[in-house]
Amino acid sequence: MGQLKHSELADRILGGWTGRIAGNMLGKPVERGDHWTPERIDSYLRLTDALPLTDYLPPPPAAGADGFELRPEWPQCVRGRVNGSCRDDDIDYTILGLHLLETRGFAFSTEQVGEHWLLRLPYLQTFTAERVAYRNLANGLKPPLTATYDNPYQEWIGALIRADVYGWTSPGDPRRAASLARRDAVLSHTGNGVYGAMWAAALVAAAFTAPDVRSALSVALERVPAGSRLARTVRHTMALHEAGVEWSEALAELSRQTGSLGWIHTVPNAAVLTAGLLYGEGDFTRTIALTVRGGLDTDSNGATAGSVAGVLCGAAAIPPQWSEPLRDRVRSAVAGFDGSRISELAERTVRLATLTG
Template sequence: MNGPPLADRILGGWSGRIAGNMLGKPVERGDHWTRDRIDRYLRATHALPLTDYLPEPPPDASGAGFELRPEWRECVRGRVHGSCRDDDVDYAILALHLLETHGFAFTTEQVGELWLLRLPFRQTFTAERAAYRNLVGGLKPPLTATYDNPYQEWIGALIRADVFGWTSPGDPRRAAALARRDAVLSHTGNGVYGAMWAAALTAAAFTAAGPRAAVETALERIPASSRLARVVRHVVALHEAGVSWPDALTEAERETSGLHWIHTLPNAAVITAGLLYGAGDFSRTIALTVRGGLDTDSNGATAGSVAGVLCGASGIPRHWTDPLEDRVRSAVFGFDGVRIGELAERTLALSGPGDGTERELSAN
């Protein structure tokens, strides 16, 4: 593995995920905050091109349709003091706790048990809330994913996958297998493939020459005939053909038209475009991803995680990480206020040789 050492890359993954999440959080509402509206906001606040956290809204924000999410006061430029609480970070913490508690041979049932023990019901959404309700009702996987759950292919499982990549550096096959075991608690089809792809993408970033290589390696871990694979390959082809970033996203929107803004497919297109057109530059990657709209905080988090692994924490400009103050707010019981550095150290402890992962995976 060339470039930054493993510890720096894992810290980069955590820091990048949290920073990308914070960047996208104020405009997380894809049916309102379209690409056009986000860029109009940035022009109105003299923040285009976007190189830092979003600026505060202008005085006439409501009249211009620029209402940010209620949490904006904790995650706009100059107001960030530690990370906001968000499910995109909660699930990463929960996955780390899962591996520390049950090891790499964890079962899907144990994922559900940990949700009930550590995660408040009202901090779950869409597919996760449906699965949580089904768990409380006594159902077991895979019924927890299919009963009364119209969100089976939405983005929830994808946002839970990064830790499986961070603990499988350079081994996307292992990462995808772990992510699948987690994802089937709440998702099916492309919802599960999205988690496998994200975990493989994060794992591949440790050894890939750049974002394009990581994206292509991750594609090998999901069915080539799946709609997710077709969407990602289409964005790759548009980038390779020299199509501009906005035109590539417009084409991807046509391909995924009719799907909800939290569905896995359109969001995977936005993440892929952000990584490819960001070209390994951390700031450009998360800025383009968030400007791509849809589930902005989740997409910013995943792109930030991959970009952070690629460049390492030492390669992330400090104006993204210093305001985080090495501190995370979390709804996961027992983890509120935990240090980002501690999370990275605990992840590193699971990522080295001798953890028994290969034996445990082969036994499953």
């Protein structure tokens, strides 16, 4: 727990939960990276007079606009219409991870992660690598075959989006956070897919005690292989920022380097996320806004950026336009958790974070 007082730890963990949900909601209407490029997202924001972006995405113009169709869930997650969070797998897995730690403890096994999915998560609310792993589990396969058998998505972003709870429950201990995230990730992922989860968990854990976001990123990098494509891409992003390259130019350079991997792969999304965190300069609103404007898997990146930024600043410092519309409620497909209070989930997380051993 480091040097954090209990009240500060509680505020930071609630900040992580609130930031994750708010960032997820911000990115959800434009979650389709092959269509919603950074240029198209900014065109939509100009069309709706929403640049600079300081609140949830605006609803579409009354007359409509060809080429700017939002995801079907948009009426529940645009400004003026948010009334509690809408359901999303980025939040389902966070809740599932919390329940796993509560029931199995920190010594959980990868097999127990799989059992938890089968017991608590509907099959049709899984996607890409998670759906393959779920099917493999149901067919009787065991890890690590659940991640490798008939799975073309092994390095996609799914394991990374499951990692935050391991960081929140390991405040100031990135090594432990990465270890927990790895045990979860190998159920469905390999290579950079696993490294992405380890990096994200370590980043969240480091944010509790690091003096700034750049320091947290540097610490998190120590938890993944230095020669991995993920680590090289994060370092490249940090170098561009340090050299004074403008955010949009950095994104273009990173896209040239990693764009061929596709919009749901871990590596290009880690680049967008790292850029959002660095160029956000510690400001919660700017961080999640730049991250979502960076495109690719917008709701996942917005969620992780919001989690890190929320831990860094604490719940009390998150501007009310993000937190108040959530009404302290979260929708979830996880059995037994739909309609949970965000504050209660945070309190349960604090209890786990203060356990020793």
